[in-house]
Amino acid sequence: MVTIVDVAKHAGVAPSTVSYVLTGKRPVSAETRMRVGESIRELGYQPHAGARALAGSRTNVLALVLPLREGVHLPVVMRFASSVVTTAREHDMDVLLVTADEGAAGLRRVAGTARADGFLVMDVGLDDERVPVLRDLGRPAVLLGHPTVANGLTCVDLDFEAAGARCVDHLVELGHRTIGFLGAPGAVYARNTGFAQRTLAGFSAAAMRRGVASTALPAERHRDAVRAVVATLLRELTRMTALVVHNEAALGWVVECLRAEGRRVPEDVAVVAICPDELAEQLRLTSVQLPADVLGRRAVELLVAKLNGQRPPALTLLPPKLFSRSGQAAPRLVVARPPQQVS
Template sequence: MSGRGRVPSGQPTIADVARHAGVAVSTVSYVLSGKRAISELTRNRVLASVRLLGYHPNAGARALASRRANVIALVLPLRSGIQVPVVMQFATAVVTSARRHDHDVLLLTSDEGPQGLHRIAAGALVDGVLVMDVELRDVRVPLLRTLGRPSVLIGLPADTDGLTCVDLDFHRAGQVCVEHLAGLGHRRVALLGAPAAVYERGTGFAHRTRAGVVEAAARHGVEAITLPCEENAAQVHARVVELFARQPELSALVVQNEAAVGPVQAALAALGRRVPDDVSVVAVCPDQFAEHASPRLTSVPVPAEEIGRQAVSLLMRKLRGEPTPPVTLLEPRLTVRDSTAAATGTPATYDPGRPAGAGRPAAGR
């Protein structure tokens, strides 16, 4: 009598595989993990049994014994003013990359708060953590330092000490937009940015883009106005009107708010300003939005997929105990489409990234 009689789970276990293949349990384990040399012959016998029985290792048992869950956590924001499609692209890129490294992804939202992170890390549910939508002075950052698990941030906090961060170089993105416009001869540009709440929260990308715009404008002798911008069509309209009231000579717009690009175009149309004949528009938004607009928008996309991939691969490196660079900034890439043209009366040759009119060359890269 075998005593206790719990019901067996139904799924074959490693012991079943071992029995079927006529080898020891440990041998099966080594075949599957590749951590020890196993003869061709044995390996094939084992693999055949695995396939035949439809064996899948039990995740809990594996995690318990190996002290690795092969799961990473992805902490997403669910706040307002968030660039939803971009977040989604990140998420799918992260899942796909993680799978390539034989890891799964546990989804966390920030609303459980920092203790959610703690719970998951302390309980060994995950091996490492990916945090999105990082604010300049993020409350989660100190927690990450004491978490005892590797983490990678998508975004840039004010103090990156001891962290690993990946992001688009938004500062550079702001510069690139202005340089493109300056190269086309525009002398008065405006940045329509993220909603005011995003700036107030101290979200890095908004501030950095604005700084890049302002800096490049100064360097190229371009006058720049910057305004936050809500996602509401009526308010966008009001902002655009406000811009032209403050600077009637405005000939170019940088829009960093994907939800606003449509309304901005509508507002310009309503004001009788044609794109790109009267006003040039550069957007910082996913390519999809830029392509679907009419006219198609010159844009700097956020390479969500690339960032997601990089973040995962950095995290994997940390899980293996390898050193990682503290900050990885991806170079922005401006795609010229149909919404930018030479400023009226200033037939400039197009040369992206290089200032045309105002003499002083861009700082070396």
């Protein structure tokens, strides 16, 4: 690996002179500065991020704070991360991953070491403790999600409240009057995570506005938990003919668990999901698209704009898009079949 000493020897100067060129701490003649610059380019030397920061230049690194904690569906998180990394590379930037469980301390640590030009923050809570820290740090940041109080921040998100309402409106238009909601794991709601709370709020408000009977329950990610929630919904909503699912990990079990309770999809129970297109396609279910790729790209573009001195909009909400597939039908008189044994 090329060091600052190698650059100094190649340029015929002292290592301290190379350091002064990089940090700008002391004046260096234009001729020497040019010679050092040529040596850096020829040798392929990569200055330490902190040195570039001291020089007032960028590190060309974005810090992505991603959630690796209870209740999070990792494949969806990775879709966001992949989009962020791909878009960052298009702007000749790298991505530093910071786990969300580090909380505010993680933000301060990264900011204190000058290792990144700005932050991209995922899994944002309605009353997220990281928000005031981001304001205090004064570093450019974009949130994938939006807290209740977002003053002075830049946020991009799917309009999850509208997504929850869109599912209800779609099912009511098909004639359904009793609709269940199978939501995210309990830990996600306990953290007051924005996307989960807003989807549930949109679903509940639309159900009330439309005058339909509804019940909403959280669900853990394993099959037994999903079947227990499905059974509870069918017991509490004896005339349930439709189910909205906002839980990617549980979605694969839903059709099987409904069948185990004597219900067919879509003949007896219509299912609409809020999830990535690929998952809905595999299961042939009508869905509101979770555009992870678009959101990740937009977040990077907004942060790059801020780094370039622009003032992007404070809040960008993507409208929900519903794609009609199988898994839905107009309601019919449900005759419960005997529950089946699930192996």
